[in-house]
Amino acid sequence: MKKKKDVQQGTLALMVLKTLEVLGPLHGYGISRRIEQISGELLSVNQGTLYPVLLKLEQEGAISSTWGPSENNRRARFYRLTRAGHKSLESEKRNWDQTASIIARFFEVSPEDFA
Amino acid sequence: MKGLHRLGTRMRNLVSNRRGDERLREEIEHHLAIQTGDNLRAGMTHDEARRQAVLKFGPVDTIREEYHSEESLSLIENLLLDLRYGVRMLRKTPSFTVVAMLTLALGIGANIVVFGILNAVLLRPLDVQHPETLYQIRHKTWMSGRLVTTSYPAFDDLRRRNHTFVGLIGINAYSSVTMRFGNFVRAISGDEVSGNYFDLLGVEPALGRFFHAADEHGPGSAPYIVLSDALWQSAFQSDRSVIGKIVELNKHPFTVIGVTSARFHGTERFAWPEYWIPMLNEEQVAGSDYLHNRAGINVTVIGRLKPGVTPQQATDDLNGIVAQLAREYPTTDDGLPLRLIHPGLYGDDADVIRGFLYGVNALALLVLAAACANLASLFAARASDRTRELALRAALGASRSRLATQLLTEALLISVMGGAAGVATAALLLKALNRWPPAADAHLAAGVTAPVYLAGVILTFGSAFLFGIVPARHAWQSSPLEIIKGAVADSAYVRRFAVRDLLLGLQIAICTVLVTASLVAVQGMMYALHAPLGVQPKGAMLVDLDLSQVAPSADLMLQKQREMIDAALSVPGVTAAGAVTRMPMTGGLHGIPVYEPGTTEFRMDNYALLPYVFSMSPGYLNAAGTRLLRGDDVSWQDTSRTPYIAIVNNTFARKLWGEREPLGQHFVLWGKLTEVVGVTEDGKYHDLAESPPPVVYLPFSQNQSDEAIFVVRSRRPASEMAGALKRTFGRIEPNLPITIQSWTDLLEDELLPARAATVALGVMGFLAAMLSVTGIFGMAAYTVSRRMKELGIRVALGAHSVQVVRAAVGRPIVLLGVGSLLGLIASVLATRLLEQIVYRANPRDPVVMTGVVLTMALLGLLASAIPARRAMGVNPSTLMRDE
Numbered sequence: 002m003k004k005k006k007d008v009q010q011g012t013l014a015l016m017v018l019k020t021l022e023v024l025g026p027l028h029g030y031g032i033s034r035r036i037e038q039i040s041g042e043l044l045s046v047n048q049g050t051l052y053p054v055l056l057k058l059e060q061e062g063a064i065s066s067t068w069g070p071s072e073n074n075r076r077a078r079f080y081r082l083t084r085a086g087h088k089s090l091e092s093e094k095r096n097w098d099q100t101a102s103i104i105a106r107f108f109e110v111s112p113e114d115f116a
Numbered sequence: 117m118k119g120l121h122r123l124g125t126r127m128r129n130l131v132s133n134r135r136g137d138e139r140l141r142e143e144i145e146h147h148l149a150i151q152t153g154d155n156l157r158a159g160m161t162h163d164e165a166r167r168q169a170v171l172k173f174g175p176v177d178t179i180r181e182e183y184h185s186e187e188s189l190s191l192i193e194n195l196l197l198d199l200r201y202g203v204r205m206l207r208k209t210p211s212f213t214v215v216a217m218l219t220l221a222l223g224i225g226a227n228i229v230v231f232g233i234l235n236a237v238l239l240r241p242l243d244v245q246h247p248e249t250l251y252q253i254r255h256k257t258w259m260s261g262r263l264v265t266t267s268y269p270a271f272d273d274l275r276r277r278n279h280t281f282v283g284l285i286g287i288n289a290y291s292s293v294t295m296r297f298g299n300f301v302r303a304i305s306g307d308e309v310s311g312n313y314f315d316l317l318g319v320e321p322a323l324g325r326f327f328h329a330a331d332e333h334g335p336g337s338a339p340y341i342v343l344s345d346a347l348w349q350s351a352f353q354s355d356r357s358v359i360g361k362i363v364e365l366n367k368h369p370f371t372v373i374g375v376t377s378a379r380f381h382g383t384e385r386f387a388w389p390e391y392w393i394p395m396l397n398e399e400q401v402a403g404s405d406y407l408h409n410r411a412g413i414n415v416t417v418i419g420r421l422k423p424g425v426t427p428q429q430a431t432d433d434l435n436g437i438v439a440q441l442a443r444e445y446p447t448t449d450d451g452l453p454l455r456l457i458h459p460g461l462y463g464d465d466a467d468v469i470r471g472f473l474y475g476v477n478a479l480a481l482l483v484l485a486a487a488c489a490n491l492a493s494l495f496a497a498r499a500s501d502r503t504r505e506l507a508l509r510a511a512l513g514a515s516r517s518r519l520a521t522q523l524l525t526e527a528l529l530i531s532v533m534g535g536a537a538g539v540a541t542a543a544l545l546l547k548a549l550n551r552w553p554p555a556a557d558a559h560l561a562a563g564v565t566a567p568v569y570l571a572g573v574i575l576t577f578g579s580a581f582l583f584g585i586v587p588a589r590h591a592w593q594s595s596p597l598e599i600i601k602g603a604v605a606d607s608a609y610v611r612r613f614a615v616r617d618l619l620l621g622l623q624i625a626i627c628t629v630l631v632t633a634s635l636v637a638v639q640g641m642m643y644a645l646h647a648p649l650g651v652q653p654k655g656a657m658l659v660d661l662d663l664s665q666v667a668p669s670a671d672l673m674l675q676k677q678r679e680m681i682d683a684a685l686s687v688p689g690v691t692a693a694g695a696v697t698r699m700p701m702t703g704g705l706h707g708i709p710v711y712e713p714g715t716t717e718f719r720m721d722n723y724a725l726l727p728y729v730f731s732m733s734p735g736y737l738n739a740a741g742t743r744l745l746r747g748d749d750v751s752w753q754d755t756s757r758t759p760y761i762a763i764v765n766n767t768f769a770r771k772l773w774g775e776r777e778p779l780g781q782h783f784v785l786w787g788k789l790t791e792v793v794g795v796t797e798d799g800k801y802h803d804l805a806e807s808p809p810p811v812v813y814l815p816f817s818q819n820q821s822d823e824a825i826f827v828v829r830s831r832r833p834a835s836e837m838a839g840a841l842k843r844t845f846g847r848i849e850p851n852l853p854i855t856i857q858s859w860t861d862l863l864e865d866e867l868l869p870a871r872a873a874t875v876a877l878g879v880m881g882f883l884a885a886m887l888s889v890t891g892i893f894g895m896a897a898y899t900v901s902r903r904m905k906e907l908g909i910r911v912a913l914g915a916h917s918v919q920v921v922r923a924a925v926g927r928p929i930v931l932l933g934v935g936s937l938l939g940l941i942a943s944v945l946a947t948r949l950l951e952q953i954v955y956r957a958n959p960r961d962p963v964v965m966t967g968v969v970l971t972m973a974l975l976g977l978l979a980s981a982i983p984a985r986r987a988m989g990v991n992p993s994t995l996m997r998d999e
Contacts, residue, residue, distance in 0.1 A: 030147045048147070049174035052140060053182040060125040060186070073153065077146045078139065 013054045015097075016040065018063060018090045021082040028069075028077035029055060055080060063089050130188045140183055148173060194518070198525040205526060212498070213530065215890060216491055220534025221541065222883055223487035224575050227480045228542035230876070232568045233549070234473045239567070242460055243379045245318025246420070250383075251427060252459035253284075253417040253434065255452050263289060263384075263416045263463045264706075268395070268407045270441060270449060271310075271415045277437045280430035281419040285317070286310040286395055288414050289387060293401045294662050294853055295351070296364040302351060303662070303853045306391035307382055308398045311338070316420055317383070323348075324359040324374030327394055335407055338394040341370040345378040347390040365393070367665060368400040383418055385460045404822070410448035413706050418459050427456045442720070450720035472873060479633060479880050482626050484575065486884065489623035490891045491530075492583035493616045497898045499523060499587030520588040527584025528577075535576030539569070586619070616895070620928065621935045623891045627884040628939025628972055629946070634881020635967045636943075636958065641874040650765075650799015651700060652741025653859035657837045658699065659684075659826040659845060660855040670820040676849075677816060677824055678752060681733055683844050689832040694736025695816070695824040699859075700801040701866045710812070711784040724783065727768055727810035728801050731819045737763070737796060739827040747779050747794030750815035760785075760818055763794035768810035785812065804867075827859070834858040885975055888932075892979035895928045900983040904990060912992035924987035925980040936972040940965065 016036050021027060024035060032055075033048045058064045063086035071077035082090070148169050155165035170176075184190075206213040241247040253265055253274075266274070268286065275284045292305035311329035314321075327340045341363065343352070352358045362369045370393065381388040395415075399405040406414045421430055435453045442451025461469050499506075506519055663680075667673040677695055684693035698705070707726030711718060734751050737744055745766065754761055762785070769778035769792070781792045798808040816824070826845075830837050838856045845854055864871075900907070907920055915923075944960055958964070 028146070029143050030150045033147075048151075048172055049144070049176065049179040050182070052143065052179060053186045056183060056186050057122065060122045061119075062121045071146065071150075073150060075146050075149065076142065078143050 013051065014058055014063075015090075015093055017051070017054060017058060017080075018082060018086055018093070021064065021080060022087065022090055026079045026081040028071055028079050030077075032080070058086070062086075126187065126189050130192055137180070137184075140180060144173070144176065144179075194521070195525070198522050199529065201522065202526040202529045206529060209498075212494065216494065216530045217534040217537065219487045219490060219887065219890065220531055220576075220579060221537035222886075223484035224535045224538030224572065224579070225541045225545075226538075226880070226883060227477075227484050227575055228539055228568060228572050229545050229549075230473070230477050230480045231571050232542065232546045234477050235565070235567055237385060237461070238470060238473060242383065242385070243319070243377075243381070244383070247458075249421045249423075250317075250459060251419055251421060251430070251456040252383075252463065253419065253454050254457055254463055256455045257452070258464050258467070263703075264413050265417055265454075266415050267410050267412050267448070268415050269410045271417055273441055274417065274434065274437055275310075277440075278419075278430075278433055280422055280425045280433045282422050283312050283316045284310075284417055284419040285313045286415040286417055287313070287383065288395065288398065289382075289384065289389065289416060291389075291393070291398070291401065293365040294665060295391075296367075297351070297361070300351070301851065301853050303855065304347065304351075304390045306344070306389035306393070308395045308401075309392050310395050313392065314342075319376065319380050321374040322377040323356060324372070326374050332394060332396050335396050335405070336400060337396060339368065339370045339397055339400070340373045340394060341365065342392040343372060343375045344381070344388065344390050344392075345376055346388070348375045366401045366662070370397075383459045384462065386462065410445055416463075431456055446719040446721070447717070448720065476873075476876050476880075479630060479877070483630060483880055483883050483887070484579065486623045486626035486630070486887050486891075488579045488582045489619045489626070490887055490894070491527075491579075492586040493619040493623070493891065494894050494898075495523075495527060495583055496586045496616045496619070497894070523588045524580070524584040527587075528580045531576050531580035531584075535572060535579070538576075539572040542572075617927065617931060620891055620895050621931045621938070624888055624932055624935025624972075625939040625942065627888040627891075628936045628968065629943050630884030631881045631888075631971055632940065632943035632964065632968045634877045634879075634884075635964050635971070636961075637874045637877035637881075639958075639961065639964055641871065647800065647804060648798070649700070650742055650797055650801075651859075653863050655831070656739060656741070656827055656829045656859040657834060657841060658857050658859055658862060659828065659841055660857075661826075661845065661849065661852045662822075663824065663849075663852070664822040665852060666849060673820060673822065674817055677733060679848060680826055680845060681735060683848055684826060684828045684841065685735075687828075687830070687837075687840050687844055689830040689837070689840075690828055691831065692735055692739040692829040693826065694733045694739040695826045696732040696736050696740070697730050697821045697823045697825075699825055699827075699862065700799065701803070701863060703802070705802055707809075708785065708812075713782045713784055713789060715784055718784075718787070725768065725771055725810050727764075727812045729785070729812045729814065731814045731816050731821045733816050733824075736827060737813070739829045741829070742799065743797045745795045745797055747792070749794065750813070750817075752815075752817055754815045755817050758818075760788045760790040761793045761815065762790045763796060763813040764792055765796045765808075765811040766798045767808045768812065769795050771810055785814075790814075834860075885971065888972070888975050889979045892928050892932055892976055893983070895931070896925045896980045896983035897986075899927060900924045900987045907987055907990045908992040911990055917988050920987050920990065921984045925984050928980060929976055932972065932976040936969070940968060943968075 013036075016039075017032055020032055020035050020039075024031075027035070029051060033051050036051075037048075055064070055066075059066055059080070063083060064080045065083050066078050066080045068076050069079045071079075148166070151169035151172060152165045155168050156162070160168060173179075242250070244250065255265060271284070271286045275286075278284065286309065288308040290305075291308045292303065295302050295304050311327060311332040314326035315328055319326075321342070322345065324342075326342055327338055331338045331340065343358075348354060348358070358372050359374065361372050363372060364370070376392075382392075393401065396407065399407065406412045419430075421427065431454065438449070438454060439451055441449040457464070457466060460466065509519060510516070659680075663673055663676050667676045681693050681695060684690055705728050708729045709718070709720065709723030710725050710727060711722070712724050715722065732750065734749050737749055744763075747763070750761065750763060762783075764778065769781075772778075772783065773781055778792050778795050782789055783792075784790070796811075796813070799811075800806065801809055801811060828837065828841060832840075838858075841856055842854055903924065907924060910920060910923060947958070947960065
């Protein structure tokens with residue numbers, strides 16, 4: 002059970018960071034809606050799992066948060082990307098691109114390539 | 117980097133106990149509110165909208181748990197929870213907790229004490245530079261006591277001719293003088309050492325300076341004295357201006373040139389000298405010269421090996437020189453081979469001391485092991501009681517590691533508390549040991565230093581692990597479903613042969629070994645105390661005063677000695693008085709060669725016998741209680757003008773003349789033809805373990821000596837006699853310091869090692885006995901309480917009391933029997949080991965074995981009495997109603 006959580010946490014964190022980069026400061030619900038829109042089924046599992054991830058990112062220093070008024074006039078916690086978060090996002094993107102291209106190459110492999 | 121940042125934040129949260137609960141709750145509420153709103157707009161009803169929102173969000177409590185574990189360090193928080201829970205559980209069963217703590221405190225405390233002593237005596241290096249390159253030269257044949265090994269001229273030859281030592285130092289540690297300074301007089305003892313002593317050892321003075329080899333220009337040329345820190349404080353009140361002042365040692369002036377540091381105590385661990393003077397000046401303080409005497413064994417030799425030289429190479433080199441010397445001086449040098457040992461523990465006695473200390477440490481560890489086995493079985497019993505609870509917790513989601521950690525934490529709590537108590541007690545005991553002077557000159561500096569604390573910590577955690585692992589393993593293996601389903605018939609579970617039983621058996625075996633060891637020690641002590649000494653110490657007082665101060669000539673000395681003895685005889689209550697050169701069992705003895713009459717060449721390879729030689733006054737034999745088997749005592753009328761006579765002991769007579777009449781026989785001693793006029797009984801002169809040595813007694817009037825101790829036998833108690841003798845002797849010589857002691861006190865000092873061994877082993881044995889009792893009691897009580905229902909059924913079905921008792925406590929008693937048997941066998945196998953510790957140890961002795969069997973049986977009876985009675989008192993009807 003722990004393993005699944007890890008994998009999900011890692012990709013979730015990435016999605017959070019990217020979302021914040023593209024859309025600017027958002028509150029928790031907003032982030033989860035946007036992620037749901039883009040990723041489809043992935044986040045229909047449990048929206049609540051987002052909050053521990055947000056805490057982890059905040060403790061790592063990748064995002065920061067403040068209280069602010071939201072659209073229904075309640076108080077909500079708004080998260081934004083920090084400079085360190087930007088840098089982290091860039092390096093993660095590079096890693097993913099690298100991994101993806103290596104895997105892609107393997108999927109195009111044919112018997113002759115191993116001669 | 118971000119990992120560190122995260123860790124830092126988490127630790128801060130842990131410490132400040134900050135919980136983001138409020139914030140999370142608000143965020144969750146906000147999230148749900150918006151989602152509900154969306155759902156309403158999508159067309160759901162109020163309730164449906166809210167419900168769907170909550171469902172979509174996920175399990176709130178799990179998420180809050182995850183959030184919190186992210187927020188803080190769950191590892192530590194769990195540990196704290198375990199600790200609090202553990203404390204609560206332990207408080208619920210106070211008797212168990214207290215017993216367990218006490219057991220551990222005893223076990224760990226005992227280990228710390230013996231380890232502290234071991235550390236102080238064996239492991240801590242001497243306070244000199246590079247002690248590992250220092251070696252003491254001894255004869256190849258192992259000899260107890262006898263620190264001195266060679267004569268001074270031979271030492272000088274060794275010093276000059278060797279190639280393997282950076283330097284050799286000579287020490288005579290038997291120096292004692294009367295010191296006068298201003299108007300105080302004091303008898304002190306110390307070391308006479310060669311000039312290079314301090315330089316070779318590499319020590320620095322705390323005050324003033326030391327003497328060096330360069331200060332020596334021949335005999336009597338360096339009248340300097342170096343004070344020990346202790347003497348400087350007690351006699352000179354730490355007065356810094358004492359440097360350069362002149363003190364009188366036996367009426368000769370010596371200049372105080374320095375004081376050693378407080379930590380330096382010479383080269384022996386137990387005998388601490390109060391002063392050091394150059395050996396070249398020893399004649400002034402000793403009154404006779406051994407610097408030119410090749411026949412007198414007076415020097416202890418210690419040397420520092422050159423770098424790169426092995427002890428074997430040095431030994432070979434030295435033996436080569438010794439063989440040379442035997443050829444050059446056949447009358448005095450015996451050419452016996454030498455060997456090297458490390459200095460510090462009374463020469464060869466180091467082997468005995470080492471064996472004893474390591475043996476006692478091993479035994480103490482055994483006690484701790486037995487205690488751990490005891491606790492393990494008790495803990496295992498407790499854990500099996502909690503099977504249901506553990507199963508429930510497992511079913512509710514606790515992971516196995518959490519359950520095991522919980523049990524280990526309880527074990528850890530007990531062992532930390534027990535360990536702390538043990539270390540504290542041990543520290544107090546060690547401090548007390550330091551202050552208690554075990555013998556006149558022996559000192560112990562056992563402190564609770566870093567290695568000792570470390571040992572304590574290791575033992576504590578080790579024990580916790582040892583006895584905590586058993587129930588933890590149990591928890592690991594328990595399957596919740598089986599347990600809740602089964603309500604495993606408690607009786608059947610208990611009757612299965614389990615690890616518990618093995619542990620109890622092991623514990624009993626260990627305890628039996630310890631009990632055997634202590635019984636062996638007690639028996640050995642009885643042998644030692646009742647071994648025929650050849651003297652009667654009870655009722656005799658010893659008076660020691662240095663007459664050489666007031667009697668410079670031999671005739672005057674004889675006269676004064678006679679005066680003293682007559683004065684002693686005149687004290688009311690005194691039945692006999694005499695004087696002798698040296699008391700038996702005080703060391704300082706070596707054999708003097710005697711030759712057959714008619715021998716012309718007196719060499720070290722043609723002597724007839726090597727007896728101890730004493731000079732004595734008439735009346736000494738009477739005063740000492742040594743029986744004269746044949747012939748007469750010496751008299752004051754035997755002088756240098758009458759034929760030389762001697763009294764010998766039985767062994768001497770038999771060795772030289774077999775069954776023939778010894779009276780009237782002759783032998784040659786120190787070149788003088790001597791006639792035997794009396795034969796005494798045998799006795800012990802050097803140590804308890806020796807076989808009876810040959811002894812010669814010469815009259816003072818024919819063989820003058822400056823050393824004389826007066827022995828006064830009376831019927832009055834020691835305290836009265838001490839005062840009376842002090843007054844009497846003081847009246848004759850008012851200015852001499854007088855030391856008075858009862859002979860039994862002196863002997864007690866000598867017998868101290870044997871007594872210490874017995875006490876140590878006795879204590880271990882007692883601890884072991886207590887552990888056996890608690891072990892058996894615990895097991896028996898537990899068995900009975902678990903099987904009450906079954907026992908009730910048996911009684912209802914008509915079982916006799918005997919059968920009930922057998923069912924109840926049968927298992928522990930059987931284990932007792934098996935364990936004791938194993939323990940006895942182990943002790944017999946370990947006879948060699950026990951002999952190291954106790955004089956004449958013999959576990960195979962039927963008396964000892966019977967004793968052990970009886971003891972264990974008695975302990976078993978004692979321990980199982982209460983549970984057995986409880987079993988017999990079982991009332992079936994009440995039991996049935998309860999369950």
